[in-house]
Amino acid sequence: MVLLVGMSLLEAAFPNGIAQYALGGLLIGAGVVLIYGMTGIAAGASTFLESTLSYVSAQDRFQQYRPSRDWRMVFTLGIVGGAAVYAVAIQGGIWVTEVQPWRLFAGGILVGIGTRVGKGCTSGHGICGIGSVSRTSIVGVVVFVAVAAVTANLVALAGVTP
Amino acid sequence: MSQSRWFLPVVLAGGLLFGFGLAVSTMTHPEVVLAFLTATDLGLVFVMGGGSVVAAVAFWGLPRLRDDAPLTGDAYSRRLKPFDRNVVIGGSIFGVGWGISGICPGAAYASLGIGNWPILYGIGGMFIGAYLQGWYRSQRTKTPVRTPADD
Numbered sequence: 001m002v003l004l005v006g007m008s009l010l011e012a013a014f015p016n017g018i019a020q021y022a023l024g025g026l027l028i029g030a031g032v033v034l035i036y037g038m039t040g041i042a043a044g045a046s047t048f049l050e051s052t053l054s055y056v057s058a059q060d061r062f063q064q065y066r067p068s069r070d071w072r073m074v075f076t077l078g079i080v081g082g083a084a085v086y087a088v089a090i091q092g093g094i095w096v097t098e099v100q101p102w103r104l105f106a107g108g109i110l111v112g113i114g115t116r117v118g119k120g121c122t123s124g125h126g127i128c129g130i131g132s133v134s135r136t137s138i139v140g141v142v143v144f145v146a147v148a149a150v151t152a153n154l155v156a157l158a159g160v161t162p
Numbered sequence: 163m164s165q166s167r168w169f170l171p172v173v174l175a176g177g178l179l180f181g182f183g184l185a186v187s188t189m190t191h192p193e194v195v196l197a198f199l200t201a202t203d204l205g206l207v208f209v210m211g212g213g214s215v216v217a218a219v220a221f222w223g224l225p226r227l228r229d230d231a232p233l234t235g236d237a238y239s240r241r242l243k244p245f246d247r248n249v250v251i252g253g254s255i256f257g258v259g260w261g262i263s264g265i266c267p268g269a270a271y272a273s274l275g276i277g278n279w280p281i282l283y284g285i286g287g288m289f290i291g292a293y294l295q296g297w298y299r300s301q302r303t304k305t306p307v308r309t310p311a312d313d
Contacts, residue, residue, distance in 0.1 A: 025208055028212070107265060108285065136243045143257060
């Protein structure tokens with residue numbers, strides 16, 4: 001009986017299973033470890049936004065990332081390329097979201113502000129920071145997951161789909 | 163920094179694995195992230211969980227095996243960022259944006275890779291947001307009178 005209740009709870013929490021999530025997470029971790037192991041750098045994805053702006057803006061805030069902007073560009077091109085390999089080899093064609101463009105754009109602006117003010121994103125705080133048992137990152141992750149969950153539920157309640 | 167000729171190829175290989183992993187995890191689909199945030203599919207905990215466990219083993223173990231990284235000679239240091247109120251303020255702004263859109267930087271780059279062209283609205287927004295905060299903070303540091311001591 002307990003087992004049955006447990007099974008149905010798992011079914012409700014993970015309707016699509018967990019295999020692709022866990023495998024994807026391990027591969028993401030492997031990418032972080034390869035770079036860290038060979039170079040000592042714990043790479044996150046969001047500094048790329050500011051380091052790339054240093055190519056076109058003289059603001060101090062962006063110029064401070066000048067020394068890392070080239071490898072960050074290469075890292076990001078790798079991320080796009082790795083996903084493209086998946087699209088060709090496994091997905092078999094392109095995949096396009098149905099989430100409305102205004103949501104992507106408005107959310108993107110806030111993500112761009114927040115990730116730089118908050119010193120990290122889902123990869124910097126979420127993977128590297130938690131992996132380093134950094135208290136700053138653990139607080140950052142708890143805050144953004146909690147706020148995002150409330151926001152996403154409010155948007156859904158307001159009847160916005162998708 | 164004296165750079166090995168293998169530096170950029172290794173960064174590229176790491177990025178390829180990272181992006182391929184993001185695509186496998188389906189975190190490249192904003193719909194999947196929104197399903198996680200509205201608790202209809204909690205699978206994403208295994209993405210962050212799996213990634214951070216692998217990273218934790220390396221961050222813990224490598225400094226015990228070697229003194230420095232082979233390609234840069236840099237010490238294996240822990241990635242610790244100072245805590246201040248910006249972590250909470252920025253994390254909250256990030257959270258509102260993530261909850262509205264279901265996208266974050268790394269997953270957005272990978273989403274472009276799987277052909278999801280509307281993600282360009284999101285990536286464009288991220289650059290605008292990053293520019294706005296950088297412009298604002300660069301202005302503030304030029305007028306030190308108004309800069310609070312804890313920033």
